[in-house]
Amino acid sequence: xxxxxxxSTLAFALLGLIWQEPRSGYDLRKFFxxxxxxxxxxxxxxxxxxxxxxxxxxxxxxxxxERSGLRRRRIFQLTARGRAEFKRWQKQPVKRHDVxxxxxxxxxxxxxxxxxxxxxxxxxxxxxxxxxxxAYIPSLREYLISNRDYMPxxxxxxxxxGIQGYEAQLRWTKAAMATYGKTKGERR
Amino acid sequence: xxxxxxxSTLAFALLGLIWQEPRSGYDLRKFFxxxxxxxxxxxxxxxxxxxxxxxxxxxxxxxxxERSGLRRRRIFQLTARGRAEFKRWQKQPVKRHDVxxxxxxxxxxxxxxxxxxxxxxxxxxxxxxxxxxxAYIPSLREYLISNRDYMPxxxxxxxxxGIQGYEAQLRWTKAAMATYGKTKGERR
DNA sequence: TAGTCCATGTAAGATGTTACATGATTCA
DNA sequence: TGAATCATGTAACATCTTACATGGACTA
Numbered sequence: 001x002x003x004x005x006x007x008s009t010l011a012f013a014l015l016g017l018i019w020q021e022p023r024s025g026y027d028l029r030k031f032f033x034x035x036x037x038x039x040x041x042x043x044x045x046x047x048x049x050x051x052x053x054x055x056x057x058x059x060x061x062x063x064x065x066e067r068s069g070l071r072r073r074r075i076f077q078l079t080a081r082g083r084a085e086f087k088r089w090q091k092q093p094v095k096r097h098d099v100x101x102x103x104x105x106x107x108x109x110x111x112x113x114x115x116x117x118x119x120x121x122x123x124x125x126x127x128x129x130x131x132x133x134x135a136y137i138p139s140l141r142e143y144l145i146s147n148r149d150y151m152p153x154x155x156x157x158x159x160x161x162g163i164q165g166y167e168a169q170l171r172w173t174k175a176a177m178a179t180y181g182k183t184k185g186e187r188r
Numbered sequence: 189x190x191x192x193x194x195x196s197t198l199a200f201a202l203l204g205l206i207w208q209e210p211r212s213g214y215d216l217r218k219f220f221x222x223x224x225x226x227x228x229x230x231x232x233x234x235x236x237x238x239x240x241x242x243x244x245x246x247x248x249x250x251x252x253x254e255r256s257g258l259r260r261r262r263i264f265q266l267t268a269r270g271r272a273e274f275k276r277w278q279k280q281p282v283k284r285h286d287v288x289x290x291x292x293x294x295x296x297x298x299x300x301x302x303x304x305x306x307x308x309x310x311x312x313x314x315x316x317x318x319x320x321x322x323a324y325i326p327s328l329r330e331y332l333i334s335n336r337d338y339m340p341x342x343x344x345x346x347x348x349x350g351i352q353g354y355e356a357q358l359r360w361t362k363a364a365m366a367t368y369g370k371t372k373g374e375r376r
Numbered sequence: 377t378a379g380t381c382c383a384t385g386t387a388a389g390a391t392g393t394t395a396c397a398t399g400a401t402t403c404a
Numbered sequence: 405t406g407a408a409t410c411a412t413g414t415a416a417c418a419t420c421t422t423a424c425a426t427g428g429a430c431t432a
Contacts, residue, residue: 005389005390005391006390006421008390008391008392010391010392011391024411024412025411025412025413026410026411026412029411035331036328036331036347036350038288039288039289041289041392041393043392043393043394044411044412044413044414045392045393045394045395045413045414045415046391046392046393048412048413048414049391049392049413049414050391050392052413053390053391072411072412073410073411073412074411074412100226100227101227101229107346107349107350108346110342110345110346110349111342111343111346111347112340112342112343113342114340114341114342115340115342115343122342140224143223143224152300152302152303153302153367154298154299154300154301154302154303154310155299155300155303157298157360157364157367158295158296158298158299159224159299160360161295161298161357161360161364162224162295164356164357164359164360165353165356165357167356168352168353168355168356169349169352169353171352172345172348172349172352176345176349179341179345193417193418194393196418196419196420198419198420212383212384213383213384213385214382214383214384217383229420229421231420231421231422232383232384232385232386233385233386233387233420233421233422233423234419234420234421236384236385236386237385237386237419237420238419238420240385241418241419259382259383259384259427259428259429260383260384261382261383261384262383262384
């Protein structure tokens with residue numbers, strides 16, 4: 001029977017890394033702890049159960065590596081199902097909800113975009129992200145203007161921090177689109 | 189017996205809002221869904237259980253509002269323990285771990301800073317945040333420089349997005365410190 | 377009377393955190 | 405021999421998500 005649970009952000013991070021090259025749980029933990037993907041937990045209590053779930057769902061397959069010395073490692077690879085599921089995740093349209101609640105997951109999706117998604121997916125993703133940011137930022141600005149006088153100073157500043165963060169993201173999005181436009185001769 | 193569980197980010201958001209003024213679960217849900225705090229879930233399945241936990245732990249107290257018509261509301265107030273717990277949370281030092289894994293919670297802490305924390309806490313918070321950002325950003329830059337050539341293009345771009353987000357946060361932090369310096373005559 | 381808003385709640389289920397446990401190998 | 409590193413795992417616990425349930429009052 002097919003499990004109908006949506007995979008977590010961690011699950012997709014694992015799938016993406018394993019697709020890049022087969023890796024063990026330990027490899028993945030080390031990757032998280034020693035690269036900017038440090039924003040993911042490298043705790044064994046998160047990673048090993050997540051890998052087992054992926055295996056149960058048929059998205060990865062692990063096999064024990066034979067080697068002398070050292071404790072045996074289980075190396076995981078993506079299955080065809082795993083690759084399909086990852087692609088499905090990558091090509092979902094960018095929703096406001098993602099921008100508001102889950103920007104990190106969105107950027108994770110993008111990070112693997114030109115390795116595993118179809119041609120043009122990265123550019124489409126950026127266009128969608130641009131659209132949602134360009135719609136969301138003014139609504140935050142309007143809230144600030146209307147409520148300035150009723151908000152405590154720190155609250156006001158905190159909101160400005162959020163707005164400026166989204167504005168930086170918007171600038172990045174434009175620059176990234178230009179990159180793809182140039183590199184791939186993509187047109188709107 | 190005293191419960192030793194750390195409260196969640198949502199729990200502290202609820203405590204801060206209830207401290208501002210007594211509110212019902214419904215008030216809190218509406219606040220989340222209609223302001224930039226939309227980044228919190230307004231789902232009843234998150235909010236009502238969280239309020240019950242806070243009450244169990246003695247951090248809030250709810251009482252049923254008497255009124256004709258409409259269904260009764262339970263209005264919550266902070267207890268002395270709730271206020272103490274919130275202050276304790278606010279004055280924790282800024283750690284790199286917070287910057288890397290939980291920047292949103294950090295900004296929530298700041299958002300209530302000049303209402304409920306002691307004088308000078310906001311400025312100290314900003315100094316700590318500045319220090320951690322100024323230390324973390326170069327380590328991301330160095331990773332990018334060392335690994336540029338081995339990273340896929342989208343991965344590189346995603347990392348740049350993260351760096352630029354942190355840089356925007358750093359600029360904001362400096363500007364906010366200047367605000368407090370001016371307003372309060374605070375000195376380093 | 378049907379729909380919408382006010383208002384609070386629970387149930388099932390998955391995921392994540394922290395802490396603990398274990399065992400092999402290498403190196404000082 | 406003790407410490408560090410490689411390597412995988414489990415247990416307890418809390419929290420969150422989604423979906424469902426309920427019921428009063430207002431209004432078109």
